Amino acid sequence: MLLFFTLGLLVHFVFFASIFDIYFTSPLVHGMTPQFTPLPPPARRLVLFVADGLRADSLYELDENGNSRAPFIRSIIMHEGSWGISHTRVPTESRPGHVAMIAGFYEDVSAVAKGWKENPVEFDSLFNESKYTWSWGSPDILPMFAKGASGDHVYTYSYDAEREDFGADDATKLDTWVFDKVKDFFHAARNNQSLFSKVNEEKVVFFLHLLGLDTNGHAHRPSSREYKDNIKIVDDRVKEIVSMFQNFYGNDGKTAFIFTSDHGMTDWGSHGAGHPSETLTPLVTWGAGIKYPQKVSAQQFDDEFLKEWRLESWKRQDVNQADIAPLMASLIGVPFPLNSVGILPVEYLNNTDLFKAESMFTNAVQILEQFKVKMTQKKETTLPFLFTPFKLLSDSKQVDVLRKARLYIKQGKFDEAVSLCTELIHLALKGLSYYHTYDRFFLGISVAIGFVGWTSYVSLLIIKSHSNLTRSISKEVKKASHLLPCSFVAIGILVTFFLLIQACPWTYYVYCLLPVPIWYAVLKELQVIQDLVASLLTFPLSHFVGHLLICTLGIEVLVLSFFYRYMLTAGLVIFAGWPFLTQLWTRAKVISLSWTFFSLLLAVFPLMPVVGRKPDLSLVMSAGFLVLLLSLFVITSLIKRKNSFIKEELLVHLLQMLSTVLSMYVVYSTHNSLLKKQGLPLMNQVVSWAILASSLVVPLLSSPVLFQRLISILLSLMSTYLLLSTGYEALFPLVLSCLMFIWIHMEQETLQQSGVCCKQKLTSIQFSYNTDIIQFRHLCLDDIRRAFFLVFFLVTAFFGTGNIASINSFDLASVYCFLTVFSPFMMGSLMMWKILIPFVLVMCAFEAVQLTTQLSSKSLFLIVLVISDIMALHFFFLVKDYGSWLDIGTSISHYVIVMSMTIFLVFLNGLAQLLTTKKLRLYGKPKSHLI
Template sequence: MKLAILQTYFWCSCSIFANVLFLLNRRFTYRIFIKVKNLMEMWKSQMVLVQVLLMLCVFRLYFQSGPIYHLEPQKTLPEMGLQAPADRLVVFLLEGLRADVFFSQNCSRFSYFRDLLLREGLVGISKSSVPTLTRSAEVALFAGFNQMPPVLPTGKFDSIFNRTSASDRGMVQRFSDLSDLRVSLESSACVKSMQNATRLLMVVYVDNFGGANPQDFNYKKNLHNTQRNIRDAYEMIESTFDDKRTAYLFTSAHGLTNLGSYGSGSDEERDTPFFLWGAGVNGKPENITSNYSISHGVIVQLHKLAQIQFAPLMSALIGLPPPVHNLAKLPLGYMKVSREYERKATHLNALQLLTQTKAIIRRHELGVFHKWLPKFNDLDLQRIAFYQNQMNHLLDNGWRSRAMQTSVLAIKVAQKSLKFYYTYYHIPLIVTTVLALLGSQIYLLMKLSRHSTDSKIQPRGFLTWSTVLLVSLGISLGELVFLQWAPISTIICLLVPFGIWSLAMAEVPQSGCWVFKPLKHLQLIVAPAASIIMALCYSYPFGLVYLLCVLCLKSSAYVLSLCRNHSTVFLRFPVWYWTLDD
């Protein structure tokens, strides 16, 4: 009885407290609501919101929605009975060093690395991801996939850092610069803890080149000093551990243009050099990409890798499986290990990709309409389950070369399957982006035509058959895609054109022939819009066409600004009236 009275008193107190808070904040909440309502009634606010949604659609076209979570990692190679070729991995990560600067003048600027290059090094060009940012490069290098832009965070994902920390007596050390590394190596307590670690990953960030011109004298001077300091740090690490069990990677997160900028997708920004040497590195692999000549006619092999391929390669060097969200194939021939070690490392890569494929296929089959939708026919759940049985059969019969070929084939098929499902809504998103772009321009033309001719003409509003039909179609499509378990960002992008065209139809005047005036001005819209869409597939030529269209329209706007006092100009070109006066 007392407990019931106490519970009643507690709930009454909470109710009174909630009502008091609501009464105190009601006026404040009402003011915020009114301000937001007034702000959204302004044209510029509406168009800013439309542009944000269009940018979200473009981001969704270029980047996948995000990795699949709750995936189980594979076994480590030591757990499979094989010793890793390296106990430590040191990564020197620069920022702003591009490939042509690294290889210019026959690598004369990297004289401190030339003996390592000739003796045991592996050098080449890695293709970084877009956008060319340090954060994106870290995800590509240590997680094995291309992340969405930082403005649209991917969330938690697996990486070499997680795998190293989760292993028995594994340790991860990050150093902000080379001096920080030197201080740690001079500390006996820090060195002792690193020596006791069975697996050690050290990442040294070197960002002395950010914002500089690669052709500038100070840039070249800083580059020369940095590579000398990296060579000194390498010798200090070797003398500290003195066991020849350390692998090294020297690479850049991204390059710089001649103006010192980065972040886009030009070859100068995406082509970055890499130099791999140390324990477990095969300095002369059989799969030669091309030859490169350095001083005195000495020829070295120049290799080309995707930046995401370093994740499975670095993992295999220290005996780890690839990160669970890795999308890259382990490059073969780059490790100085036994055939059995390379075969099992490739097998782990295949299992990791197949596990990811199995998860995304299962998520696709959770959808209500998956039986009637397209699917990847070369790989399904039954074939994924058959892979392990087939590998066991081949190994039991001693056919190890065929087992290696089977793993390589499984990796290729799994990559194709993942690409198919990650880009599953690519074509519908292109269509909706085009419709949203044209709808926003139609909305502007309808609004501006009405205001530039006669302000007494009233729009039809939202209670018309066209707007009700559009809203109904949008809601139905959203429900269908939601029942198919599509990502939230994909659902939003597919619904954007329905909302924009509903606004456009609501601006149709109640009387008059409204169709011809907007269509008359579509000549100012179709060419730039088509150029934007075609630039998604053919960036350079159609990007140039779009630039020419913009320049022509801007020049027309300048001419119209000289005649802004003539009302006939506003009647013929209402879009420029909004551009100049709103």
């Protein structure tokens, strides 16, 4: 069986990894020729201000007194430059946002598995194409562009990462540091002849990365006074820097300024997904080469922002975030970044129509170069008779469009030339997408065939090893068994040869060859298939159809719950009526009523807002008091008993009570300290980490008796969960655990109802590491329901409080008891542990269900595996490569979540067994007495 689980884990890792080769591959190509406009640029230098985490509405809207929070920027909009909204794409994070602005292409999705601070694939950027670039700001952003630059002409000045402290008294110092360093730099340039000559060169870029707003937004939320005051400070200091540039360069009129943001932020202080508050960022441009404000009487936009901002009289020109890169390149006359997919927004340019037309022509040729390289690569690795070119942009059409566009420019038909070049760009972008996804269908079919085969094999294994079906092997099957291996070896050789002559990557061999041994294993069980068919023929048709419909409906509810959390509520309401649909109500009324009550109570959580939107410390404290009451109840019940373990058990529960009290104090104390901007107290931080470390050890000191151990696990994990909670989610594990305790009782009652005699009472059953050596009984239909319940409760643990509904539902305030200095991996690990705690509670309860129902854990786990794989296959077919980036990202993340759940079930099962069966002792020798 160990071999099966090892192979199963390997197969699921392959299925999981396939999504990265099918959907998470780098769109970048190399080998293009740089393209630039053969006309003198309007600007010698460019200054790029990026206010990290600044929402468009926060900058443009007026305050309660009708005044602008950024009067200088607003005066630019009205008197000097052009403005609009820059539309970002998912994920709305700093790294992909800056890559889109500065390099012109969107998130390299292969970076999901390879890096956080740096793009893992080499790429060209505006900085690389510039003569010199000087940048100031965060150490998480600046090195990424310097590392990929050729030569030594991109200079970075970063502060220490420790400055990015969400609990600090003043996050605006991250911005003032940048402004002060820029002023110091130009002061030094006046006294340094070498530096002075460099900054007076043409094609120079100055990049100011301002992280204060993002930090204040995370710590205090965008509606806070700190965030709004930070906008005012940035506005004032930008005004100073602009004045300094004008004085330094003698008002030569050759400096272009761009002020924008990499992403916005939700009302609850997070970003990463596709909410408009995250994807709508400001763009304000002025200076050399930028069009002056245009007064208009009416504008056509779907939103109501213009009236709210009182900017309806000034022409708003929206762009996609990647369009900023070609705009900046055009302003200073450097080649467009080679990998850029941005379309030059000519409406922003204050230049001749010839310059605009030539710039658009350059833009079209630059993107067309990428298309040609991508097509050539795909053509060289595909058999000639199988290659299907992109028909909308043939070689002849490329030549024809470029010739026609050049002719329009010569004839002075500049608007026609711009329109034709824009059309060519859109076709080239479609072609890039076509060739980038060329192998997607082929690989998808291969993986789907493997998926179906694996699910079929596991189902047959369950029937063969854990059911009463006969397993006699007929002579016909024996004869066929000699032919079967040869046939599949031949198929494997043909597939290998097909991939070899196309020079496919080694991963393609894995995805395409894996189905061969899987389906061989399936067809090898031909006798089991025959037995199954024979058994189904004897089963009443109505019963078979009924069970099939129920199973299908149950799995569909699970799938829909990934899109609509309230489907979990619907499922729990149905669960609440389960005792009344069976005979359980007549056997155990109190337990049945308790099951109904807690099912309905748990059903409330998926209807609540996503965690993080409205923090409520009182609910965290209430959850802590409930944990203390539960601890007191347990201690009281222990004192009434007389046995040799009483002192040790009391000590364990007293430790857990102390941990709970300390957790409540740390949460309250940290909250107040951060409100006073005094940061995270060191003692609170030490206590938090100590509680986290002890939460996995203390349960092992308690008795292995079933309910004693489960309660001990709950109490220990709750102390950590309280530290990671910000609101109502602190109550979620308590309600979930109550339902789990009742579930254990319900399953034993169900077992007795079916006529199976239970050998022990629940109060005397012990967890034992060797419990599962003997298989007590064969599977029945009720066991499928038990496995479904487990999957449903695991999905409820995922989405019950919205912890993983989307990236932007994470609230960094959850980890402030542990650390406030920005550390993405540490913070992510803590939040992941918070999500896993309800998982662990469910898995521990499932261990108890397996024990009390006298069933092998392996057989139930195999059923869970089948249900999870059916869901994963469902999501595999729901993955999109069209529509909005949010739709595409969501569909991929659903598949990744289900596959991760399938893989981590093995590890969670091991952790649950460790927590429930392992026994440590504080002192003395082991004793055999029970509590």
